[in-house]
Amino acid sequence: MDVLHVSCGAVAASSSAGANPLDRAPRRRRTGSGRDVMFPLSVNRWRDDLSLTWCTAQRRNEASYALEDKEDPETVEAEELTGRIELPSVGSTEVTMSEDEYEDVIEEDQAQIGIRLNIVFVTAEAAPYSKTGGLGDVCGSLPIALADRGHRVMVVSPRYLHGVSDVNIARAADVGSKIKISCFGGEHEVAFFQEYRAGVDWVFVDHPSYRRAGNPYGDKYGAYGDNQFRFTLLCHAACEAPLVLPLGGFTYGEKCLFLVNDWHAALVPVLLSAKYRPYGVYKDARSILAIHNLAHQGVEPDTTFPNLGLPSEWYGALEWVYPTWSRAHALDPGKAVNILKAAIVTADRIVTVSQGYAWEITTPEGGNGLDELLRTRKRVLNGITNGIDVDDWDPASDKHIPFHYSVADLSGKVKCKMALQKELGLSIRPDCPLIGFIGRLDMQKGTDLIMSAMPDLLQDDIQFVMLGSGDPGTEQWMKASESAHRDKFRGWVGFNVSVSHRITAGCDILLMPSRFEPCGLNQLYAMRYGTVPVVHCTGGLRDTVENFNPYADEGRGEGTGWTFSPLSKDSMLRAVKVATRTYRDHSVSWEGIMKRGMAKDLTWDSAAAQYEQVAQWALVDPPYAR
C-alpha cells in the first residue's frame, strides 16, 4: 500500500462550507508511472502548458489517504502529460496522466473549490518587499494563502528603491511592459517588474517617485507631499496590470477580483466604475475594499480632484466636507476629496480585519467620521480576523532567535529571554518578569499611556523593553527613560524585524494598550511564542485574546492573556500587576496560559476561506453602478 499525505485548498474550501472533507471518497488516478496517485490537488490551470505544475498547499497536512492498487486501473491514453507534485511527506514526485484525466482533475478540482478566482491585491506594502507595519505582513501572506487554495493571485505594489527592503524588490525582473498613465495634468510612464514566488505573481510598479530614501510614506521630515500622486499612479497601474501583463504567458484578463487595501489602493473601485465600465471593460470584475486602519483616509483639498484622472461627474463619490469644528477658520468651507470614502461608496464588498472592528467603525466613536456612510453599507461589510505567517513566526525554527522551542518543549524560551537580557545589557535574571512593547509610536498604540504609567510600572521588580519608531517626542522619551532607568528599561528606537522577533520570543508579557486596534498582529505573534499578551479590550484585541480565568475548566483555567478596560493608566497597571503576580506565584497557571496561546490556530486558513466566501458573495451581486 502506497500512502501519500496530501492536503489541498479544495479540502479546506469544502470544510468551510460545513461538509467534512474526509467524508469525500478519495479520488484515485492510475498514472503512467505505475502508481496510483490521488489528485484532489489545485491545478494551476492558467499555466496549463506541457510543463504542468500541480500546486498543493505545501504547508497544510490535513488529510491522508491510502492509495491502494485494488481498483480497476483506468486506461492511460497515449498522450500523456507529466507534472511534478510537491508533497510534504514524500517530497517532489513526478506524475503522469492523460490529457482527459487532466481535464477531469481540473473539473473536479473546480467543483470542489468553487470558483477559481483571478485575484489582484493592490497595496502600498507587502512583506518582505516592503513593510512598515501590519499591512505589509497581511499583504505578504494572505495572497500566498489564497494561491495555496487554487486561485491565481497577483499583488501589485510600488517598486520602492532606496527604501526599507530594496534587496528583496531587486530580485524582481522587468516584465518589459511600459504604460502611460494620464493623471496630474500629464502622462506618466510606469514600468512593471515581477517575481513569481510561493505561487503568487508579485508585481512592482516602477516610477521615479517610488525611488527615494525613507519609508514608503515619508522620511525624517514627515509624510511625502506627493503621496496622493504616488498612490493615484499605483491605482491606475494596478487596473492596467491584469489587462497588459502576460504573466506566465497569459494575462489575468478582465474577470478579476480586486482586493484593495486601505486608502492607498482605494481609487481602484472608483476607476473600475468610472474609467473602465463605461467602455465595456471590467464588466465582470468585482472589488473588495479591505480596511486595515480607518484612521488614514487619503484626504486632500477638493482642488486636487482634477488630478486623479477621473471624469468630472465622479466628484460626488469622493466629496468630503469637514465638520465645522475641524475647519481651519470661519471662512474655510472644509471641502476635500476623501479617497477611502470613495471606495466605501463604490466597492462591491467591504472587509475589515476583525469582527469587533467591523462593528466599531459603524459607531460614532470608531467611525472616524465615516460611520454614517458605513452604516448604510452594513449589508456588504464583514469582519475577517487576520491570520499570521506561521512559518515566518515559528519559535521552533525562527532564524532570528538564538534558541528554539515549542509547546512540547518550552526550555528554549527562558534561554531566549536570557539572551535578550544580555543583548539589551539588562541584568540576566530568568525569574524577573520581562515586559515588551513593539509597534509604531503613535496615538493609536497607546504609547502615551505607557509613558504616563512607566514610573509606577518600574516601582515593581520588572524589566521593560520598547521597540518602535514614529512620533519624535516618544522616541526622545524612550531614550531619556533608558538613561534614567538603565537597570530596568530599554528603548530601541527604530524599525528592526529581527529585533522584533527576539523581543517577541524573549519577553514574558507583551503589552498592547492600543486606543483602537483593527486586528493587531503582535498579540498573535506573542501567543505563538508563549508570550502572554496584556491588551486593551478593543477591536481585534478583544476578538483574539481570551481573558485568563483560573477557575474555569474544573480549575485547570482558561484564557490566553489579559484584556483590560477602560483605557486608563489605572486599569492597565492593574492588569499588568495581575499578570506579573501570576507569573511569579502561579507558574502552573502561567504555563497553561502560555500553552493555550501557543496551541491556537493562527494560520491564514480560516481567514482565506472567509475571503473566498466574501468574493463569492461579491460575484453574486451585480457590480457597483451609478
Ligand SMILES: Nc1ncnc2c1ncn2[C@@H]1O[C@H](COP(=O)(O)OP(=O)(O)O[C@H]2O[C@H](CO)[C@@H](O)[C@H](O)[C@H]2O)[C@@H](O)[C@H]1O
Ligand atoms: N519598530 C518596529 N520594528 C520591527 N517591526 C515592527 C516595528 N513596529 C511595528 N513592527 C511590526 O509591524 C507589524 C505591526 O502590526 P500591527 O498589526 O500591530 O499594526 P499596524 O497598526 O501597523 O497595522 C494595521 O493593519 C494591521 C493588519 O491588518 C492590523 O492588524 C492593525 O490592527 C492595523 O492597525 C508587526 O509585524 C510588528 O512586529
